[in-house]
Amino acid sequence: MDTKKKIINKEDIVSLYMNEILEKGQKPKSVYHFAKENDFEETEFYAFFGTLEGLEKEIFRLFFVNTVDLLHKNADYQEYDMKNKMLSFYFTFFEILTANRSYVLQSLKIDRNPLKNLSQLSLLRESFKEYVSEILTDDYRIEQEKFQKFQEKGIQESAWLQLMMTIKFWMDDASPAFEKTDIFIEKSVNASFELMNVAPLNHLLDFGKFLFKEKIYNKQ
Structure with missing residues:
Protein backbone atom coordinates (compact mmCIF):
# COMPACT_ATOMS: atom_id res chain seq x y z
CA MET A 1 0.00 0.00 0.00
CA ALA A 47 9.37 27.11 1.59
CA PHE A 48 6.60 29.66 0.98
CA PHE A 49 6.43 31.99 3.99
CA GLY A 50 8.91 33.42 6.48
CA THR A 51 6.44 33.97 9.32
CA LEU A 52 2.78 33.57 10.20
CA GLU A 53 2.45 37.34 9.81
CA GLY A 54 3.81 37.04 6.28
CA LEU A 55 1.17 34.41 5.54
CA GLU A 56 -1.58 36.71 6.83
CA LYS A 57 -0.39 39.53 4.58
CA GLU A 58 -0.22 37.20 1.59
CA ILE A 59 -3.84 36.14 2.04
CA PHE A 60 -5.07 39.71 1.56
CA ARG A 61 -2.69 40.17 -1.37
CA LEU A 62 -4.20 37.06 -2.96
CA PHE A 63 -7.67 38.61 -2.66
CA PHE A 64 -6.27 41.46 -4.76
CA VAL A 65 -4.55 39.15 -7.27
CA ASN A 66 -7.73 37.14 -7.78
CA THR A 67 -9.65 40.38 -8.33
CA VAL A 68 -7.30 41.62 -11.05
CA ASP A 69 -7.25 38.20 -12.71
CA LEU A 70 -11.04 38.24 -12.93
CA LEU A 71 -11.03 41.78 -14.33
CA HIS A 72 -8.63 40.86 -17.12
CA LYS A 73 -10.85 37.95 -18.13
CA ASN A 74 -13.46 40.53 -19.14
CA ALA A 75 -12.73 41.46 -22.77
CA ASP A 76 -14.32 44.90 -22.32
CA TYR A 77 -12.27 45.85 -19.26
CA GLN A 78 -9.29 47.26 -21.19
CA GLU A 79 -11.61 49.69 -22.99
CA TYR A 80 -12.96 51.17 -19.75
CA ASP A 81 -11.88 54.61 -18.62
CA MET A 82 -10.16 54.98 -15.25
CA LYS A 83 -13.35 55.53 -13.26
CA ASN A 84 -15.07 52.45 -14.65
CA LYS A 85 -11.94 50.35 -14.11
CA MET A 86 -11.94 51.49 -10.51
CA LEU A 87 -15.63 50.72 -10.07
CA SER A 88 -15.09 47.28 -11.62
CA PHE A 89 -12.21 46.67 -9.25
CA TYR A 90 -14.27 47.65 -6.20
CA PHE A 91 -17.29 45.54 -7.04
CA THR A 92 -15.15 42.49 -7.91
CA PHE A 93 -12.87 42.90 -4.88
CA PHE A 94 -15.79 43.13 -2.47
CA GLU A 95 -17.43 40.10 -4.06
CA ILE A 96 -14.26 38.18 -3.18
CA LEU A 97 -14.18 39.66 0.33
CA THR A 98 -17.82 38.73 0.80
CA ALA A 99 -17.08 35.14 -0.25
CA ASN A 100 -14.47 35.14 2.54
CA ARG A 101 -16.32 37.47 4.92
CA SER A 102 -16.06 35.32 8.04
CA TYR A 103 -12.29 35.08 7.72
CA VAL A 104 -11.87 38.79 6.95
CA LEU A 105 -13.96 39.88 9.93
CA GLN A 106 -12.23 37.44 12.25
CA SER A 107 -8.70 38.27 11.13
CA LEU A 108 -9.16 42.05 11.20
CA LYS A 109 -10.60 41.97 14.72
CA ILE A 110 -8.57 39.16 16.24
CA ASP A 111 -5.95 41.33 17.98
CA ARG A 112 -6.81 43.92 20.61
CA ASN A 113 -4.38 46.29 18.93
CA PRO A 114 -6.09 47.51 15.72
CA LEU A 115 -2.74 48.52 14.22
CA LYS A 116 -1.58 44.91 14.37
CA ASN A 117 -4.74 43.84 12.58
CA LEU A 118 -4.25 46.48 9.89
CA SER A 119 -0.64 45.40 9.35
CA GLN A 120 -2.09 42.42 7.50
CA LEU A 121 -3.07 44.81 4.72
CA SER A 122 0.47 46.06 3.94
CA LEU A 123 0.96 43.88 0.84
CA LEU A 124 -2.57 44.68 -0.31
CA ARG A 125 -1.70 48.37 0.05
CA GLU A 126 1.41 48.06 -2.10
CA SER A 127 -0.40 46.07 -4.79
CA PHE A 128 -3.41 48.40 -4.84
CA LYS A 129 -1.24 51.51 -5.16
CA GLU A 130 0.56 49.93 -8.11
CA TYR A 131 -2.81 49.14 -9.66
CA VAL A 132 -3.94 52.76 -9.28
CA SER A 133 -0.75 53.92 -10.98
CA GLU A 134 -1.31 51.48 -13.85
CA ILE A 135 -4.87 52.63 -14.59
CA LEU A 136 -4.07 56.32 -14.06
CA THR A 137 -4.62 58.15 -17.33
CA ASP A 138 -3.33 61.49 -18.55
CA ASP A 139 -6.76 62.99 -17.92
CA TYR A 140 -6.02 62.79 -14.19
CA ARG A 141 -2.39 63.94 -14.30
CA ILE A 142 -1.06 67.47 -14.09
CA GLU A 143 0.65 68.55 -17.32
CA GLN A 144 3.66 70.06 -15.54
CA GLU A 145 6.22 67.27 -15.34
CA LYS A 146 7.74 68.34 -12.01
CA PHE A 147 4.38 67.99 -10.25
CA GLN A 148 3.31 64.79 -11.97
CA LYS A 149 5.08 62.32 -9.66
CA PHE A 150 3.87 64.15 -6.55
CA GLN A 151 0.30 64.18 -7.83
CA GLU A 152 0.41 60.50 -8.71
CA LYS A 153 1.54 59.59 -5.19
CA GLY A 154 -1.23 61.74 -3.77
CA ILE A 155 -3.83 59.96 -5.89
CA GLN A 156 -2.45 56.57 -4.83
CA GLU A 157 -2.61 57.46 -1.14
CA SER A 158 -6.11 58.97 -1.34
CA ALA A 159 -7.31 55.92 -3.29
CA TRP A 160 -5.90 53.65 -0.58
CA LEU A 161 -7.63 55.63 2.18
CA GLN A 162 -10.86 55.38 0.22
CA LEU A 163 -10.47 51.60 -0.04
CA MET A 164 -9.85 51.41 3.71
CA MET A 165 -13.00 53.44 4.38
CA THR A 166 -14.97 51.10 2.15
CA ILE A 167 -13.62 48.00 3.90
CA LYS A 168 -14.66 49.49 7.25
CA PHE A 169 -18.12 50.35 5.90
CA TRP A 170 -18.51 46.82 4.48
CA MET A 171 -17.44 45.25 7.78
CA ASP A 172 -20.19 47.18 9.58
CA ASP A 173 -22.81 46.73 6.82
CA ALA A 174 -25.79 44.65 7.93
CA SER A 175 -27.97 45.29 4.88
CA PRO A 176 -29.23 42.37 2.73
CA ALA A 177 -26.61 41.32 0.14
CA PHE A 178 -24.54 44.26 1.46
CA GLU A 179 -26.48 46.54 -0.85
CA LYS A 180 -25.50 49.62 1.16
CA THR A 181 -21.85 48.86 0.46
CA ASP A 182 -22.64 48.86 -3.28
CA ILE A 183 -24.21 52.30 -2.88
CA PHE A 184 -21.22 53.47 -0.83
CA ILE A 185 -18.82 52.29 -3.54
CA GLU A 186 -20.64 54.02 -6.36
CA LYS A 187 -21.08 57.31 -4.53
CA SER A 188 -17.55 57.43 -3.07
CA VAL A 189 -15.85 56.60 -6.38
CA ASN A 190 -17.98 59.18 -8.19
CA ALA A 191 -17.13 61.77 -5.54
CA SER A 192 -13.39 61.07 -5.70
CA PHE A 193 -13.32 61.47 -9.47
CA GLU A 194 -15.26 64.71 -9.21
CA LEU A 195 -12.55 66.01 -6.90
CA MET A 196 -9.77 64.93 -9.27
CA ASN A 197 -11.52 66.69 -12.10
CA VAL A 198 -12.24 69.78 -9.98
CA ALA A 199 -15.68 69.46 -11.56
CA PRO A 200 -19.14 70.34 -10.19
CA LEU A 201 -19.55 68.74 -6.78
CA ASN A 202 -22.87 67.00 -7.40
CA HIS A 203 -21.48 63.53 -6.68
CA LEU A 204 -19.57 64.77 -3.64
CA LEU A 205 -22.71 66.31 -2.18
CA ASP A 206 -24.67 63.15 -2.98
CA PHE A 207 -22.04 61.05 -1.16
CA GLY A 208 -22.15 63.42 1.80
CA LYS A 209 -25.93 63.10 2.03
CA PHE A 210 -25.64 59.30 1.94
CA LEU A 211 -23.10 59.26 4.79
CA PHE A 212 -25.18 61.70 6.84
CA LYS A 213 -28.29 59.57 6.35
CA GLU A 214 -26.43 56.40 7.36
CA LYS A 215 -25.05 58.06 10.49
CA ILE A 216 -28.45 59.36 11.61
CA TYR A 217 -30.31 56.10 10.98
CA ASN A 218 -27.66 53.95 12.60
CA LYS A 219 -28.07 55.91 15.84
CA GLN A 220 -31.76 55.14 16.02
Missing part, protein backbone atom coordinates in the same frame (compact mmCIF):
# COMPACT_ATOMS: atom_id res chain seq x y z
CA ASP A 2 1.32 3.42 -0.98
CA THR A 3 1.53 5.60 2.12
CA LYS A 4 3.50 8.38 0.45
CA LYS A 5 2.68 11.69 2.11
CA LYS A 6 1.14 14.39 -0.06
CA ILE A 7 3.42 17.32 -0.80
CA ILE A 8 1.82 20.46 0.59
CA ASN A 9 1.74 23.58 -1.58
CA LYS A 10 1.19 27.29 -0.98
CA GLU A 11 -2.55 27.12 -1.59
CA ASP A 12 -2.88 24.26 0.91
CA ILE A 13 -1.14 26.29 3.61
CA VAL A 14 -3.33 29.33 2.94
CA SER A 15 -6.49 27.21 3.13
CA LEU A 16 -5.38 25.44 6.32
CA TYR A 17 -4.54 28.74 8.01
CA MET A 18 -7.85 30.37 7.09
CA ASN A 19 -9.74 27.32 8.38
CA GLU A 20 -7.80 27.38 11.64
CA ILE A 21 -8.63 31.04 12.23
CA LEU A 22 -12.30 30.36 11.51
CA GLU A 23 -12.57 27.24 13.64
CA LYS A 24 -10.47 28.31 16.63
CA GLY A 25 -10.96 32.06 16.59
CA GLN A 26 -7.30 32.69 17.36
CA LYS A 27 -3.91 32.58 15.70
CA PRO A 28 -1.62 29.56 16.07
CA LYS A 29 1.01 30.01 18.77
CA SER A 30 3.83 29.42 16.30
CA VAL A 31 4.69 27.96 12.92
CA TYR A 32 5.67 24.77 14.74
CA HIS A 33 2.23 24.42 16.33
CA PHE A 34 0.45 25.30 13.09
CA ALA A 35 2.41 22.70 11.11
CA LYS A 36 2.06 19.98 13.76
CA GLU A 37 -1.70 20.47 14.13
CA ASN A 38 -2.15 20.22 10.36
CA ASP A 39 0.19 17.27 9.80
CA PHE A 40 2.93 18.81 7.70
CA GLU A 41 6.56 19.66 8.30
CA GLU A 42 7.62 23.09 9.56
CA THR A 43 10.19 23.27 6.74
CA GLU A 44 7.35 23.00 4.22
CA PHE A 45 5.86 26.19 5.61
CA TYR A 46 9.16 28.05 5.26
Whole structure:
Protein backbone atom coordinates (compact mmCIF):
# COMPACT_ATOMS: atom_id res chain seq x y z
CA MET A 1 0.00 0.00 0.00
CA ASP A 2 1.32 3.42 -0.98
CA THR A 3 1.53 5.60 2.12
CA LYS A 4 3.50 8.38 0.45
CA LYS A 5 2.68 11.69 2.11
CA LYS A 6 1.14 14.39 -0.06
CA ILE A 7 3.42 17.32 -0.80
CA ILE A 8 1.82 20.46 0.59
CA ASN A 9 1.74 23.58 -1.58
CA LYS A 10 1.19 27.29 -0.98
CA GLU A 11 -2.55 27.12 -1.59
CA ASP A 12 -2.88 24.26 0.91
CA ILE A 13 -1.14 26.29 3.61
CA VAL A 14 -3.33 29.33 2.94
CA SER A 15 -6.49 27.21 3.13
CA LEU A 16 -5.38 25.44 6.32
CA TYR A 17 -4.54 28.74 8.01
CA MET A 18 -7.85 30.37 7.09
CA ASN A 19 -9.74 27.32 8.38
CA GLU A 20 -7.80 27.38 11.64
CA ILE A 21 -8.63 31.04 12.23
CA LEU A 22 -12.30 30.36 11.51
CA GLU A 23 -12.57 27.24 13.64
CA LYS A 24 -10.47 28.31 16.63
CA GLY A 25 -10.96 32.06 16.59
CA GLN A 26 -7.30 32.69 17.36
CA LYS A 27 -3.91 32.58 15.70
CA PRO A 28 -1.62 29.56 16.07
CA LYS A 29 1.01 30.01 18.77
CA SER A 30 3.83 29.42 16.30
CA VAL A 31 4.69 27.96 12.92
CA TYR A 32 5.67 24.77 14.74
CA HIS A 33 2.23 24.42 16.33
CA PHE A 34 0.45 25.30 13.09
CA ALA A 35 2.41 22.70 11.11
CA LYS A 36 2.06 19.98 13.76
CA GLU A 37 -1.70 20.47 14.13
CA ASN A 38 -2.15 20.22 10.36
CA ASP A 39 0.19 17.27 9.80
CA PHE A 40 2.93 18.81 7.70
CA GLU A 41 6.56 19.66 8.30
CA GLU A 42 7.62 23.09 9.56
CA THR A 43 10.19 23.27 6.74
CA GLU A 44 7.35 23.00 4.22
CA PHE A 45 5.86 26.19 5.61
CA TYR A 46 9.16 28.05 5.26
CA ALA A 47 9.37 27.11 1.59
CA PHE A 48 6.60 29.66 0.98
CA PHE A 49 6.43 31.99 3.99
CA GLY A 50 8.91 33.42 6.48
CA THR A 51 6.44 33.97 9.32
CA LEU A 52 2.78 33.57 10.20
CA GLU A 53 2.45 37.34 9.81
CA GLY A 54 3.81 37.04 6.28
CA LEU A 55 1.17 34.41 5.54
CA GLU A 56 -1.58 36.71 6.83
CA LYS A 57 -0.39 39.53 4.58
CA GLU A 58 -0.22 37.20 1.59
CA ILE A 59 -3.84 36.14 2.04
CA PHE A 60 -5.07 39.71 1.56
CA ARG A 61 -2.69 40.17 -1.37
CA LEU A 62 -4.20 37.06 -2.96
CA PHE A 63 -7.67 38.61 -2.66
CA PHE A 64 -6.27 41.46 -4.76
CA VAL A 65 -4.55 39.15 -7.27
CA ASN A 66 -7.73 37.14 -7.78
CA THR A 67 -9.65 40.38 -8.33
CA VAL A 68 -7.30 41.62 -11.05
CA ASP A 69 -7.25 38.20 -12.71
CA LEU A 70 -11.04 38.24 -12.93
CA LEU A 71 -11.03 41.78 -14.33
CA HIS A 72 -8.63 40.86 -17.12
CA LYS A 73 -10.85 37.95 -18.13
CA ASN A 74 -13.46 40.53 -19.14
CA ALA A 75 -12.73 41.46 -22.77
CA ASP A 76 -14.32 44.90 -22.32
CA TYR A 77 -12.27 45.85 -19.26
CA GLN A 78 -9.29 47.26 -21.19
CA GLU A 79 -11.61 49.69 -22.99
CA TYR A 80 -12.96 51.17 -19.75
CA ASP A 81 -11.88 54.61 -18.62
CA MET A 82 -10.16 54.98 -15.25
CA LYS A 83 -13.35 55.53 -13.26
CA ASN A 84 -15.07 52.45 -14.65
CA LYS A 85 -11.94 50.35 -14.11
CA MET A 86 -11.94 51.49 -10.51
CA LEU A 87 -15.63 50.72 -10.07
CA SER A 88 -15.09 47.28 -11.62
CA PHE A 89 -12.21 46.67 -9.25
CA TYR A 90 -14.27 47.65 -6.20
CA PHE A 91 -17.29 45.54 -7.04
CA THR A 92 -15.15 42.49 -7.91
CA PHE A 93 -12.87 42.90 -4.88
CA PHE A 94 -15.79 43.13 -2.47
CA GLU A 95 -17.43 40.10 -4.06
CA ILE A 96 -14.26 38.18 -3.18
CA LEU A 97 -14.18 39.66 0.33
CA THR A 98 -17.82 38.73 0.80
CA ALA A 99 -17.08 35.14 -0.25
CA ASN A 100 -14.47 35.14 2.54
CA ARG A 101 -16.32 37.47 4.92
CA SER A 102 -16.06 35.32 8.04
CA TYR A 103 -12.29 35.08 7.72
CA VAL A 104 -11.87 38.79 6.95
CA LEU A 105 -13.96 39.88 9.93
CA GLN A 106 -12.23 37.44 12.25
CA SER A 107 -8.70 38.27 11.13
CA LEU A 108 -9.16 42.05 11.20
CA LYS A 109 -10.60 41.97 14.72
CA ILE A 110 -8.57 39.16 16.24
CA ASP A 111 -5.95 41.33 17.98
CA ARG A 112 -6.81 43.92 20.61
CA ASN A 113 -4.38 46.29 18.93
CA PRO A 114 -6.09 47.51 15.72
CA LEU A 115 -2.74 48.52 14.22
CA LYS A 116 -1.58 44.91 14.37
CA ASN A 117 -4.74 43.84 12.58
CA LEU A 118 -4.25 46.48 9.89
CA SER A 119 -0.64 45.40 9.35
CA GLN A 120 -2.09 42.42 7.50
CA LEU A 121 -3.07 44.81 4.72
CA SER A 122 0.47 46.06 3.94
CA LEU A 123 0.96 43.88 0.84
CA LEU A 124 -2.57 44.68 -0.31
CA ARG A 125 -1.70 48.37 0.05
CA GLU A 126 1.41 48.06 -2.10
CA SER A 127 -0.40 46.07 -4.79
CA PHE A 128 -3.41 48.40 -4.84
CA LYS A 129 -1.24 51.51 -5.16
CA GLU A 130 0.56 49.93 -8.11
CA TYR A 131 -2.81 49.14 -9.66
CA VAL A 132 -3.94 52.76 -9.28
CA SER A 133 -0.75 53.92 -10.98
CA GLU A 134 -1.31 51.48 -13.85
CA ILE A 135 -4.87 52.63 -14.59
CA LEU A 136 -4.07 56.32 -14.06
CA THR A 137 -4.62 58.15 -17.33
CA ASP A 138 -3.33 61.49 -18.55
CA ASP A 139 -6.76 62.99 -17.92
CA TYR A 140 -6.02 62.79 -14.19
CA ARG A 141 -2.39 63.94 -14.30
CA ILE A 142 -1.06 67.47 -14.09
CA GLU A 143 0.65 68.55 -17.32
CA GLN A 144 3.66 70.06 -15.54
CA GLU A 145 6.22 67.27 -15.34
CA LYS A 146 7.74 68.34 -12.01
CA PHE A 147 4.38 67.99 -10.25
CA GLN A 148 3.31 64.79 -11.97
CA LYS A 149 5.08 62.32 -9.66
CA PHE A 150 3.87 64.15 -6.55
CA GLN A 151 0.30 64.18 -7.83
CA GLU A 152 0.41 60.50 -8.71
CA LYS A 153 1.54 59.59 -5.19
CA GLY A 154 -1.23 61.74 -3.77
CA ILE A 155 -3.83 59.96 -5.89
CA GLN A 156 -2.45 56.57 -4.83
CA GLU A 157 -2.61 57.46 -1.14
CA SER A 158 -6.11 58.97 -1.34
CA ALA A 159 -7.31 55.92 -3.29
CA TRP A 160 -5.90 53.65 -0.58
CA LEU A 161 -7.63 55.63 2.18
CA GLN A 162 -10.86 55.38 0.22
CA LEU A 163 -10.47 51.60 -0.04
CA MET A 164 -9.85 51.41 3.71
CA MET A 165 -13.00 53.44 4.38
CA THR A 166 -14.97 51.10 2.15
CA ILE A 167 -13.62 48.00 3.90
CA LYS A 168 -14.66 49.49 7.25
CA PHE A 169 -18.12 50.35 5.90
CA TRP A 170 -18.51 46.82 4.48
CA MET A 171 -17.44 45.25 7.78
CA ASP A 172 -20.19 47.18 9.58
CA ASP A 173 -22.81 46.73 6.82
CA ALA A 174 -25.79 44.65 7.93
CA SER A 175 -27.97 45.29 4.88
CA PRO A 176 -29.23 42.37 2.73
CA ALA A 177 -26.61 41.32 0.14
CA PHE A 178 -24.54 44.26 1.46
CA GLU A 179 -26.48 46.54 -0.85
CA LYS A 180 -25.50 49.62 1.16
CA THR A 181 -21.85 48.86 0.46
CA ASP A 182 -22.64 48.86 -3.28
CA ILE A 183 -24.21 52.30 -2.88
CA PHE A 184 -21.22 53.47 -0.83
CA ILE A 185 -18.82 52.29 -3.54
CA GLU A 186 -20.64 54.02 -6.36
CA LYS A 187 -21.08 57.31 -4.53
CA SER A 188 -17.55 57.43 -3.07
CA VAL A 189 -15.85 56.60 -6.38
CA ASN A 190 -17.98 59.18 -8.19
CA ALA A 191 -17.13 61.77 -5.54
CA SER A 192 -13.39 61.07 -5.70
CA PHE A 193 -13.32 61.47 -9.47
CA GLU A 194 -15.26 64.71 -9.21
CA LEU A 195 -12.55 66.01 -6.90
CA MET A 196 -9.77 64.93 -9.27
CA ASN A 197 -11.52 66.69 -12.10
CA VAL A 198 -12.24 69.78 -9.98
CA ALA A 199 -15.68 69.46 -11.56
CA PRO A 200 -19.14 70.34 -10.19
CA LEU A 201 -19.55 68.74 -6.78
CA ASN A 202 -22.87 67.00 -7.40
CA HIS A 203 -21.48 63.53 -6.68
CA LEU A 204 -19.57 64.77 -3.64
CA LEU A 205 -22.71 66.31 -2.18
CA ASP A 206 -24.67 63.15 -2.98
CA PHE A 207 -22.04 61.05 -1.16
CA GLY A 208 -22.15 63.42 1.80
CA LYS A 209 -25.93 63.10 2.03
CA PHE A 210 -25.64 59.30 1.94
CA LEU A 211 -23.10 59.26 4.79
CA PHE A 212 -25.18 61.70 6.84
CA LYS A 213 -28.29 59.57 6.35
CA GLU A 214 -26.43 56.40 7.36
CA LYS A 215 -25.05 58.06 10.49
CA ILE A 216 -28.45 59.36 11.61
CA TYR A 217 -30.31 56.10 10.98
CA ASN A 218 -27.66 53.95 12.60
CA LYS A 219 -28.07 55.91 15.84
CA GLN A 220 -31.76 55.14 16.02
